[in-house]
Amino acid sequence: MMRKTLGFVLSTVAAGAVLTACTGGAGHNDADVEFAQRMIPHHEQAIEMAELVGARTGNARIRDLAADIERAQGPEIERLTTWLSEWGASTGGGQGGHGEHDADHAGMPGMMSSGDLSGLSAASGPEFDRMWLRMMVRHHEGAIEMAREQLDHGEHEGARQLAQAVIDAQQREIDTMNALLTEG
Structure with a gap:
């Protein structure tokens, strides 16, 4: 099931990349810039969280899920960064240290605090x-x-396609994670 999901996500991302190549920097607005600037550090944190998995769990399904997250979100960060460059906008920084991260991204939906990440880093099994x-x-x-x-x-159009791909892929992953929580 996970491999089938990954194949769908990767094919969706590839199709979006082809369509996006045709759009260039034209046809964007402030909402597009804000989406890209906010989604980059959001994805960076998801990758940081996924990287913690290997050394801290024996659950192969969680390891596979974390690897899928890393594989999907890395290319999306690259695409978002490219669009910001084409649009003449900054990337908005980056995560930096955890304390800087808390200040820079306070109020961003779903972001973990440095305390959350420290607690997660200290846990295992x-x-x-x-x-x-x-x-x-x-x-x-x-x-x-x-x-x-x-x-x-x-x-x-490319950012809108990416947004829909994020919704589709991450909702499937949420469903998988919730199922894993009820099993454990």
Whole structure:
């Protein structure tokens, strides 16, 4: 099931990349810029959380899910960064240190605080699994919220396609994570 989901996500991303190549920097608005500037650090944090999994869990399904998250969100960060460059906008910084991260991204839906990430980093085994799944569900829900805002207000076709792909892929992952939480 996970591999089938990954194949769908990757094919969706590839199709979006082809369509996006035709749009260039034209046809964007402030909502598109804000979406890209906010989604980059949001995805960076998801990757940071996914990177914690290997050393802290024995659950192969969680490891596979974390690897899928890393594979999907890395290319999306690259695409968002490219659009911001084409639009003449800054990337909005980056995560930096955890304390800087808290100040820079306060109020962004689904973002974990430095305390959350420290607690997660200190956990292992089943405790880590539960914490990671709950945090990643919350994190994905935040990404979906931002993607829906993009669909409501953005005009760049590639960014709108990416927003829909984020909604589709991350909702499937939320469903998987919730199922894992009820099993454990």
